Amino acid sequence: MQAAQLLERLLTCISDDIVPLTARRIADGRGKVFGAAILRKSDLSLVIAECNIDVECPLWHGETYCIKRFYDLPPTERPSPKDCFFLTTHEPCSLCLSAITWSGFDNFYYFFTHEESRDNFDDPYDMKVIQSVFKTPVEGEPNETRERHALYNRKNEFFEAISLDGLLGDVEDAYSRERLAKKMTGLRVAYVDLVEKQRKNKAGFALTKTSLHDAEPGK
Template sequence: MSDDKVVIDEPNQKAVLTPTADEIRQMYKVIEDEVLPKTRKGVKEGNKVFGAAILSPELQCKFCETNAETDCPIFHGEVHCIYQWSKATPPAERGPMAQSSIFLSTHEPCCMCISSILWAGFPVVYYFFPYSVTSAQGIPHDIKTMHELWGVTTYRKQNAYLSTACLMDLVAALPDGADKTELVATQDRLLKAYDEMANYYHTEKANNPENSLVLG
């Protein structure tokens, strides 16, 4: 008989992430300057708006990619980024590099992507948009697949493998002042850009012969 009890390894779970305003600013810069241009191109080719980057401990972008589901259905932005990183990184270096790197996702990773990030060995994960925004942009599958497969609406944000945090929530928690005002303005620019790309994707996907996704 299977044991359906949920196991929570509290003593060994990763710590809550507490980046500074400057660190959040740098991650927003990576999204705006590195990931977003690739995503604009990918959306024009019929792909969704999700992108990701692998950052050094100093938060410099080492690899970034965007969704490429027209090439392969599992090439979500995060999986595509890990795949390209793996091809460019010798096997013996992947584990140590992942353990010292930061994984940055434009949207909160789906069940496949968060599992892929875990299996690749990244212990620190930041994302910009939470699931609620992803759903509002017309793609509800992130929450629905977790519900249908496991009867949950999300993974555990801190666990023994990795710790995750939503950048928008972290900005909201900052004290009022110049840093917060600037970061909110950046968020507004990014939200507008991603809304425009999401609208384009949904408008054009029906006419795109390369888009034959079951979960479109």
């Protein structure tokens, strides 16, 4: 499958399926800006799209709730995870990385990076948890060196993680690449609007207390 075709479909899924649902959840005070979707590899049709709803359960990040809804489908309507693309608006946290792995998906595509989640989406916890829990320091290694290590292996025996920016770089046709880049810019603007509404909506920004030093991870 050509990169342009796949990227076009993934961006359309975000704009047409994930963003409207996310806007409704934020307006209702039931979720945050993190969403996910599952699409068939064969024809890129949508299987399920979801977004964060962690006011109901702190484990219902965008990705985990999407997987939950995926497995709620009747077996006759549910494709094998290996036959699906997994799309996430934000690079998954440690919880969601594990959920994607254990659910059997061999890939995921993400739009915003961990750094963007930290800097633009009021969520420094994803990086903090991975660095604090999983990044075993080498004896004598300075903290600043340790912090420059990759947070996780984006290509491993279980899955391959691909950024939409990286997929854009694989688009060979200059016209298509420019058009898709503009579409990505438009989505970034849409998410700026969503996160501002989340911040302004006290109910929509209600955070679920956790046992992790009162931090509120929640994608």
